[in-house]
Amino acid sequence: MRTRYIFLTTILGAITLAQGCAPIIIAGGATAAAVATDRRTVGALVDDNAIELKARKALNSDPEIGDDVHVNITSMNGIVLLTGETTTGELRDRALALIRDIPGIRSINNNVVIAEPTAFANRTHDSWITSMVKARLIGTENIRSNHIKVVTESSVVYLMGLVKQKEGEMAATATQQVAGVTKIVKLFEYLD
Structure with a gap:
């Protein structure tokens, strides 16, 4: 009986600690997933x-x-x-x-x-464009969106990453379809 009590106490203690650490565990898992699928080395x-x-x-x-x-x-x-x-x-x-x-x-x-630093509204619009480009990349077949970093400044979209040339071309084509994009700058490193 005493062994069972110690076991249950240990389990309850671990659950209590884990609940407080859940954000840390989740963040660590997300980081590990990002590292596992990124083409860059750790x-x-x-x-x-x-x-x-x-x-x-x-x-x-x-x-x-x-x-x-x-x-x-x-x-x-x-x-x-x-x-x-x-x-x-x-x-x-x-x-x-x-x-x-x-x-x-x-x-x-x-x-x-x-130029004068952009207003908050412009930066919000740029964030919206970045989100739309990322969503478009996620929905594009044969592109791993986590291989491409998207940065938007004054409606100009910069695409960065380690990609094959075909992936870079497909990413640029997908980006062209997003409303509000005025220019696309490809800063890819090509693997082929």
């Missing part, structure tokens, strides 16, 4: 996240970079995409200089324009 995934974090920290830490700068940083296999706006060419150059020497960056595609 090291490349970690490096890309580190690049994005270090770049954001570099911009946020610089006293000259303020509200006149809206720069998004996306890294895919060491290829960095910069999008957004700065009010002057000097601020754009400064942002690029702060990011350029971060370890692990293989190349930078600087698409930051000189």
Whole structure:
């Protein structure tokens, strides 16, 4: 009887702990699933996240970079995409200089324009376009949507990832069908 009591107490304790940790377990499972299906190595995934974090920290830490700068940083296999706006060419150059020497960056595609930072409504519209493109990619046969990173800035869609040329062409064709897209920029690394 005592053994049964200890067993039940252990089970109830484990369930209680697991309930509190459910978000952690689920997030860990989702991360493991993403890693398992991504064409990048685990090291490349970690490096890309580190690049994005270090770049954001570099911009946020610089006293000259303020509200006149809206720069998004996306890294895919060491290829960095910069999008957004700065009010002057000097601020754009400064942002690029702060990011350029971060370890692990293989190349930078600087698409930051000189303009007033976009309004929240524009960014919301860009998020909507990104969601629609991702949905279109999910619904496209012979494309693994998790192989393609989609970034939208001012209705311009940037497609990144490690893909075969045919997959890249199919992704661009699917993206063209989304309302509101004004331009598509393919920044793929081709596997074939």
